[in-house]
Amino acid sequence: MELKKINENVWELPETYKQGMKVKGNIYLNDELYEGLQKDVFEQIANVACLPGIQKYSLAMPDCHYGYGFCIGGVAAFDERYGVISPGGVGFDINCGVRLIKTNLSKKDVEDKTKLKELLNEIFTNVPSGLGSKGKIRLDNNQIDTVLEEGVEWAIKEGYGTKKDLERIEENGRMKEADASFVSESAKKRGKPQLGSLGSGNHFLEIQYVDEIFNEETAKVYGVEKDQLMIMVHTGSRGLGHQICADYLRRMENATKKYNIKIPDRQLACAPINSEEGEAYFKAMSCGANYAWANRQLITHWVREAFEKVFKNSYENMGMEIVYDVAHNIAKKETHIVDGKEKSVIVHRKGATRAFGPNHSEIPEIYRPVGQPVIIPGDMGTASYLLSGTELAMEKTFGSTAHGAGRTLSRVKALQMYKSSEVQERLEKEGILVMADSKGVIAEECPEAYKDIEAVANVCDNSGIALKVSRLKPLGVVKG
C-alpha cells in the first residue's frame, strides 16, 4: 500500500494500513529518503500504532530504519493512566546520546597537525575505547548503586566536573525515578568496570570545528561561532544498559501475557505503565540513563585533562563548557497537549532527540529564548549538526526530532567494500585524523556506510521539527 504524502516532508500511514491500528502513522521524510525506505519500517510504525493507549500518531523521524520491535527513529507517546511502556521502544543502549562541549579555541589552534595528533593521542590514552573497554576507575557495590541513582550528581561529588555542568544536561543528568534495587546483579557486574569508557560501533569522540552558522541569533545564545573548536562525545550505557534491556524484555514477555495485551510482534513486549512490571522497567531504565550520563561526564573530565596537558592551560581558561547533552534512546514522563488539553504521557524516543521549543520549563533558562540545543551526529567524514527545538515539534512530534544519519550499508557490507587503512588515508588527505581501537571499525564506519546527514538535517529544518543552527566538521576522530 502506498503512503499518503501530506506535504513535502510528511508522509501519512493510514489507519487502514494494518488491522488494529489505533492511530495513524506520521513519517518525516523527503522524496529521496522515502524512496530509500524498506517496507519493514512502515510495518513497524503500524505495529506501534496498535499498542494500547497510544496518542495522536505513531511517529518516525527522517533517519528511521528497521530496529528491534520499534524502528530506530521511532517516537510514540502513551497515556499515563492506561498506556504501555516497552523496552523495545527505548532500545538496547539505554540513553545512548550525545554531548557537545565547546571551547574558546579555534580551528587555527590545531592547524599544526602534530598538535592535533598529540591531542588525539592524549585523548585516546585517557579515554578507554573499544569493545569490552574498561574505564579507569573501580567501583564497589555501593558506588555503582549511587551512580545508578544519582547519575552526574555522583560524578560531580567525586570531582569529575562542576555544578555548572549539571545545568547543561537533559534532566540535569539524573532521572529521579531511578532505583538501583530494580537492576540485576549481572547488569551491575557488567557496568562496574566500564564506567567512563567509549565503547565501539558508531560511538565516537570527535574534535570538530564550526563550519557554518545557519542561525546567528540562536548560535549566539548557545555560545557557538564560526571556526570554534568543539568536542562531541557519542556513547551510551555500555553493557549495563544492554543487560537491563535484555533482563526486562524477558520479564515483559510474561507481563504482556499476564495483562492480556495483544501485540502484532513479539518484540513489542510491553506492560501497562502503572503495572508492577511497567514501573519496575521505568526505574531500571532510569538507572541505565543515569549511568550513561555519568559515563559521558567522566569522559568529559578526561577530555578536559587531555586539553589541559597539550595546551598547558586550564580547561576553564579554554572555555570548555558543555553546550548540551541529549539522550537518543529513552522513555520520559512528560506533559503534552492532546486534543487541546494538557495530558501526562510516556514518550518513547528510540533513535530520536528531544527537541523542546522556546520557553519550555524543562530546558536550561539560558536557552529558553530559542529552544533547547539538538545534537545530531553524522558520519566521521562529513559533518554533524547542531539544531534547536521548536514549538512545532511540541505540537507535532511530542517535542522530538531526528538523531543521526542512519546506516545505509550493513557493517558486513561496508567491511567487504572498504579497507580501514584506505579510508583512514583518504580522510587524512581531507584533513581528518582517525584513531581506532580495532582494525575493522574504520571501514565499518566509513562515510559511505551512512545516509546523507544533510538530508536528515534539512527535513528537520524544512518541516520545522528542529531548526538548523550550525554544521560541525570533524578534524580528529576517536573510534572504538
Next chain:
DNA sequence: ATGTTC
C-alpha cells in the same frame, strides 16, 4: 548498541 547466540 552488546563479554557480536548464557
